[in-house]
Amino acid sequence: MSELSIVIPTYNERERLEDVVAAVAGAFSAHRIDGEVVVVDDNSPDGTGSLADALASRYPVRAVHRPAKLGLGSAVIDGFAAAGGRALGVMDADMSHPPSIVPALLAVLQALDVDLVVGSRYVSGGAWRNWPFPRVIMSRVACALARPLTPVRDAMSGLFIARREAVEGVRIEAAGFKIGLELLLRSRISSVAEIPYEFADRVGGQSKMSTREAVDFLFQLRALYSWKYITDRRPRARYRRLNIVEVQALVQQRLRARS
Numbered sequence: 001m002s003e004l005s006i007v008i009p010t011y012n013e014r015e016r017l018e019d020v021v022a023a024v025a026g027a028f029s030a031h032r033i034d035g036e037v038v039v040v041d042d043n044s045p046d047g048t049g050s051l052a053d054a055l056a057s058r059y060p061v062r063a064v065h066r067p068a069k070l071g072l073g074s075a076v077i078d079g080f081a082a083a084g085g086r087a088l089g090v091m092d093a094d095m096s097h098p099p100s101i102v103p104a105l106l107a108v109l110q111a112l113d114v115d116l117v118v119g120s121r122y123v124s125g126g127a128w129r130n131w132p133f134p135r136v137i138m139s140r141v142a143c144a145l146a147r148p149l150t151p152v153r154d155a156m157s158g159l160f161i162a163r164r165e166a167v168e169g170v171r172i173e174a175a176g177f178k179i180g181l182e183l184l185l186r187s188r189i190s191s192v193a194e195i196p197y198e199f200a201d202r203v204g205g206q207s208k209m210s211t212r213e214a215v216d217f218l219f220q221l222r223a224l225y226s227w228k229y230i231t232d233r234r235p236r237a238r239y240r241r242l243n244i245v246e247v248q249a250l251v252q253q254r255l256r257a258r259s
Contacts, residue, residue, distance in 0.1 A: 004028075004035040004106055004161070005062075005085030009075035011041070013093035014048045018055060020091075023099035025059045031103035031251075032258040036060040039093075040079040042069040072158075073172050073179040080167060088168075089161035090179065097159040101197045104247050105161040107254040112240065114191040115166035118152055118180065119159035125196030125244040126154070132201070138214065145221055146181055149228050151239040152194055155181045159197065162189065173223055184237070185224050191238040195247045 006024055010017060021037050028035040039061060041049035052063035064082045066075065080088050087109060091097040101119055109117045120126045122143060128136065139156055146155040157180050170187040172179065183189065242250075 002034045002036050002085045004033055004087045004089060005038050005083030006089040006091060007038045007040060007076055007079030007083060008091060008093045009040045009072050010044060010048045010093045011069055012044045012046045012048060014046045014051050016094050017048055017051055020093055020095055020099060021055050021059050021061060024102060027099050027102045031255060033106060036062055038062045038064060038079045038083045040064040040075040042066045042075060073182060076179045077172060086164055087161050088164050091159050096200050098197060104195060104251050107250045108193050108195055108247060109161050111250045112193050114193045115189040116160055116162045116192045118154060118157050118194045119197040120154035120157055120194045121199045122153040123194055123196050123241050128199040130201040149224055150184045152184060152192060178217055178220060185227055189237055193240045193242060195242045196244055
C-alpha cells in the first residue's frame with residue numbers, strides 16, 4: 001500500500017493532464033512521498049482517458065475508465081475504491097489547485113493526526129487569482145450557506161486529503177461538484193484541519209460549472225441539512241485552522257524526519 005493516492009477526476013482535460021500529473025509526481029519525489037495519481041476519466045471524447053493510460057508508463061499513474069459522464073462526486077468515490085494509498089486526496093486536473101500544496105496537506109494530516117485536511121481560499125493566507133468576480137460571489141455565498149453545517153471556511157473546496165479509514169466506503173447522495181462537503185457530513189471524519197493556498201482559475205479547457213450545477217447544489221444542501229439536523233447525531237468535528245508559517249514548519253519537520 002502506498003502512502004498517498006491523489007484522485008484526479010477528468011472530463012475533456014487532455015490539454016492540462018500531463019502537466020498536472022508531472023507536477024504531482026515531482027512533488028512526490030521532492031518530498032519523498034510514496035504516492036500515486038489516480039485519474040478517473042468519464043469517457044472523455046478528447047482522448048483524456050487514453051492519455052492517462054500513456055502517462056502510466058512514465059509516472060505513478062493508475063487510470064480508471066468510466067462509461068459516461070457520471071458526475072464528479074461519484075468519480076471521486078470510484079477513485080478512492082481503486083486507489084492504493086493509506087491517505088486519499090482529491091484535486092482538479094486544470095492546475096487551479098497547485099500540485100506544490102500536496103506535501104503540505106499530507107504533512108499536516110500526519111503531524112496533527114486529523115482525519116481530513118482541506119486546502120482553503122478563505123482562511124488567512126489563502127487567495128485566488130484570475131477568477132471572474134461572479135464566480136467569487138457564487139463561491140462565497142455557497143460557503144456561507146454551508147457554514148451552519150461545518151466549521152470549515154472553504155466547504156466548497158475540491159482540494160483535500162483524508163485518511164482512508166475515515167472516508168472509505170462512504171455512501172454519498174450527490175454526484176455533483178461538492179464532494180468535500182458531502183464527505184464532511186456523511187463520512188466518519190471527526191477531526192479537520194484547514195490550510196491556506198492560492199487558487200488559480202483554469203487557463204485552458206472549459207469550466208464545468210453551470211446553472212444546472214448551481215441548482216443541484218441547492219438540492220444537495222437541503223439534503224445535507226436534513227441529514228445533519230434530523231439523522232446525524234455525531235458531535236461536531238474537531239477543527240483547527242493553520243497559517244502559512246505553521247504549515248511550512250510541519251513540512252520541514254516531515255522532510256527532516258525522512259532525511
